Amino acid sequence: MFLARRELWFFKGRFILIGLIILLVSWLVFILSGLGNGLSDLGAATVRYNDMDAVIFQEDAEFSLTKSILSEDLVPKIEDLSGVEAAAIGTSPASIVLGNSPDDSSKKTSVMLSGITEGSFLEPKIISGNGLDIENLNKVIVNNTLADEGFSIGDSIAIPGTDIVLEINGFTENETLNHLPVVYMPMSTFRAFKYAVPGSDMGIKDPINAIFVKSSTLTNEEIVDQLEDVEIATKKETLNAIPGYQAENATINMMLGFLILISAVVIAVFFYVLTTQKVQQFGVMKAIGASNGFVIGSVISQVFLLSSISILCGVALTFITAAILPEGMPFNLLPRLVLVYSLLLLAISLAGSLFSVRKIIKIDPLTALGRAE
Numbered sequence: 001m002f003l004a005r006r007e008l009w010f011f012k013g014r015f016i017l018i019g020l021i022i023l024l025v026s027w028l029v030f031i032l033s034g035l036g037n038g039l040s041d042l043g044a045a046t047v048r049y050n051d052m053d054a055v056i057f058q059e060d061a062e063f064s065l066t067k068s069i070l071s072e073d074l075v076p077k078i079e080d081l082s083g084v085e086a087a088a089i090g091t092s093p094a095s096i097v098l099g100n101s102p103d104d105s106s107k108k109t110s111v112m113l114s115g116i117t118e119g120s121f122l123e124p125k126i127i128s129g130n131g132l133d134i135e136n137l138n139k140v141i142v143n144n145t146l147a148d149e150g151f152s153i154g155d156s157i158a159i160p161g162t163d164i165v166l167e168i169n170g171f172t173e174n175e176t177l178n179h180l181p182v183v184y185m186p187m188s189t190f191r192a193f194k195y196a197v198p199g200s201d202m203g204i205k206d207p208i209n210a211i212f213v214k215s216s217t218l219t220n221e222e223i224v225d226q227l228e229d230v231e232i233a234t235k236k237e238t239l240n241a242i243p244g245y246q247a248e249n250a251t252i253n254m255m256l257g258f259l260i261l262i263s264a265v266v267i268a269v270f271f272y273v274l275t276t277q278k279v280q281q282f283g284v285m286k287a288i289g290a291s292n293g294f295v296i297g298s299v300i301s302q303v304f305l306l307s308s309i310s311i312l313c314g315v316a317l318t319f320i321t322a323a324i325l326p327e328g329m330p331f332n333l334l335p336r337l338v339l340v341y342s343l344l345l346l347a348i349s350l351a352g353s354l355f356s357v358r359k360i361i362k363i364d365p366l367t368a369l370g371r372a373e
Contacts, residue, residue: 027314034332044239051121062241063231073206085121090191090194096157129168141184178242264352303350
């Protein structure tokens with residue numbers, strides 16, 4: 001390690017350039033990771049961060065919230081099962097306007113209305129204001145991104161084309177679905193909007209879209225076997241059925257994969273060239289008694305120090321970038337993924353240095369010294 005530090009300091013100009021390459025690569029990896037997570041959150045945060053284990057849909061609904069319609073009467077039947085907790089949900093895209101008497105010139109904001117049961121585990125955590133009010137079924141919880149659109153607690157919001165007027169009772173965060181902010185409301189209020197047209201409920205009593213389930217004892221198969229005309233999906237299957245979610249993730253992951261692969265090649269080439277340039281130095285070291293293990297250890301230590309410092313600088317630069325990004329930018333940098341990608345980049349750097357090991361082992365001290373002469 002001493003030799004590695006000394007050489008890094010002595011040839012600091014050369015190593016700063018290599019470190020800069022690793023820093024820029026790591027910065028780009030973290031930025032792409034944050035953007036990928038931000039897009040995933042926009043598409044499916046409501047499902048992604050819910051602590052449910054499975055979702056029950058109508059049979060042949062392809063695990064889609066928009067295609068499924070069930071009766072809320074199924075909820076107590078599911079909760080009668082041992083160790084199972086269930087909560088009904090309904091979803092529907094809509095437009096809302098500020099005020100209780102909108103006109104044609106009012107600004108419309110696209111949202112995802114979500115009907116839930118007051119007090120169920122689907123009711124989101126409130127960051128300001130209050131939750132759903134059992135005594136006032138027109139009070140709703142909205143995602144905090146609507147605050148940027150001019151909405152605030154106590155405001156009346158109307159749904160154009162209906163006589164429904166709601167009141168914002170509280171704000172939550174990170175609740176989006178299909179790239180729309182979610183507006184949570186009591187299920188009865190939701191039904192008054194979604195199933196207002198006669199026949200839209202398909203004759204089903206108390207219609208809902210799906211049932212989120214948390215189970216500590218029964219498997220998904222054991223739950224669905226005791227019900228009729230339904231199918232059950234895991235959280236992953238539910239996420240993949242959300243329009244655009246799988247395609248967006250696949251695109252970002254492919255970009256990250258290619259970036260990491262290219263990074264591995266670039267880093268390996270850099271360190272191989274450096275090793276080739278130091279053949280004479282290694283020859284002298286081996287001539288005065290240094291073992292292959294000592295020489296290889298000094299190279300790997302050097303790579304470890306340089307890569308670690310560069311990656312840490314990349315992490316710091318990423319957090320600085322995240323702090324100055326516009327509010328509307330879909331960016332979510334998860335600490336867990338930062339750690340995973342940091343370790344992966346460090347491992348790639350160390351693996352790239354191993355290409356130089358064979359070159360070091362084959363160095364003949366006499367040949368190297370003769371070349372020096």
